[in-house]
């Protein structure tokens with residue numbers, strides 16, 4: 329059987345006695361356990377002279393290969409281009425993008441470093457699965473190093489319409505380079521369609537079923553593969569969590585009040601300010617809920633070196649203090665705002681006792697918290713998911729969640745009140761609808777569906793069949809036109 333080589337910015341090497349954190353870690357580990365393979369990426373560490381060879385470790389039958397980055401690489405590639413340019417633009421926040429040529433150079437440099445390392449370990453029948461916006465041009469650099477392997481890419485974050493992608497300077501070299509993959513996976517149909525329209529704007533031709541595009545002499549397949557969770561084991565984890573002292577103490581601290589929960593990295597895409605303002609609006613307009621509800625907002629800090637994140641931190645801390653100052657009492661703190669990271673078991677227990685989860689991103693690739701919350705519920709007394717229409721999860725959970733537009737604070741406040749007062753029968757019906765989706769598409773299904781589509785042989789691009797040998801320009805030349813490489817990169 330061919331090996332699976334997974335490449336991503338972060339590699340979640342499991343620590344002894346700890347469970348893998350986050351959906352990507354669980355999914356990749358599950359996929360790798362089924363096949364022999366390697367997970368390659370950044371160690372998360374900075375060093376002055378990174379070793380020429382990746383550090384290798386083996387855990388539970390999975391091989392991990394990680395490299396350190398230099399300080400400049402970390403600043404330009406990760407903090408700079410990935411998180412100050414690609415992240416905001418792909419989350420529809422062109423206004424927050426801060427483009428510098430040096431950051432783009434750093435991004436390309438790190439992608440080439442990754443390509444050099446992966447190139448050394450590749451065997452001809454290996455299958456490569458690349459994850460996320462940090463690694464968009466990787467396939468191009470692997471192709472330049474002569475590799476013809478099947479290479480798939482999954483984008484965990486949104487793909488906006490072409491008009492927004494075009495705001496990215498040199499977008500052809502980064503987003504356009506995705507055409508070097510054999511399969512591109514997106515979280516939703518709408519992300520997939522947006523990318524298709526972008527390819528068309530650059531001369532790509534869709535096949536009749538719009539499941540592939542011919543461009544630059546290559547055929548690239550596209551599909552929506554909504555990322556999933558380990559539904560059954562997460563539900564079990566939530567049941568077990570209720571027996572822990574942590575959960576017993578937490579429940580007694582609630583003193584019988586209803587509980588509303590938010591769990592998000594501190595990120596402007598997550599809509600935390602809007603959510604707090606909606607809670608504030610509920611308290612202002614509905615005094616009967618005073619002293620009867622506690623809002624718990626768990627917000628681990630994230631990407632703290634990026635200025636926009638530090639600003640968010642200040643705004644949210646101030647807002648939380650103001651809500652508690654205005655509405656709280658010596659016997660009641662309306663909002664508990666914490667910046668700690670909790671284990672998945674602790675989170676599972678918190679989800680299970682929550683009466684409402686507020687998942688209100690302004691834009692989100694998927695939002696696994698929405699799915700984990702549903703999986704953790706007690707079927708006999710489930711909580712309500714209040715979900716933004718702009719989360720990728722809305723495409724699957726929309727049938728059971730209370731849908732909101734996070735930009736309309738009063739609407740969110742009304743939905744919160746409705747969720748807090750929802751009768752049991754309606755809560756159960758909604759829970760069952762969402763749980764059916766999560767059972768059908770669990771994490772194993774997600775990984776398997778993507779890999780099946782990647783392995784399935786694709787048809788060659790039509791123009792590569794039609795071109796006469798004498799007149800045909802090399803596919804490298806056609807790809808160079810496509811990337812717009814007439815202007816050489818200054819690096």
Ligand SMILES: O=P(O)(O)OC[C@H]1O[C@H](O[C@H]2O[C@H](CO)[C@@H](O)[C@H](O)[C@H]2O)[C@H](O)[C@@H](O)[C@@H]1O
Pocket residue numbers: 338351352460484485555630631692693694695696
């Ligand atoms: O690695 P960081 O910079 O600390 O950020 C954490 C991860 O954030 C993003 O998560 C996304 O993937 C989720 C799973 O598919 C999805 O549910 C969510 O909507 C996305 O925002 C990022 O894409 C990851 O690469 C980061 O590791």
Ligand SMILES: O=c1ccn([C@@H]2O[C@H](COP(=O)(O)OP(=O)(O)O)[C@@H](O)[C@H]2O)c(=O)[nH]1
Pocket residue numbers: 349350351591592593626628668669670671672675694695696697698700
């Ligand atoms: O204190 C925390 C907060 C979050 N998470 C996990 O982090 C992931 C967040 O994924 P999501 O898709 O919601 O957002 P992202 O942070 O990837 O943008 C989920 O699996 C959470 O269970 C965690 O383990 N501990």
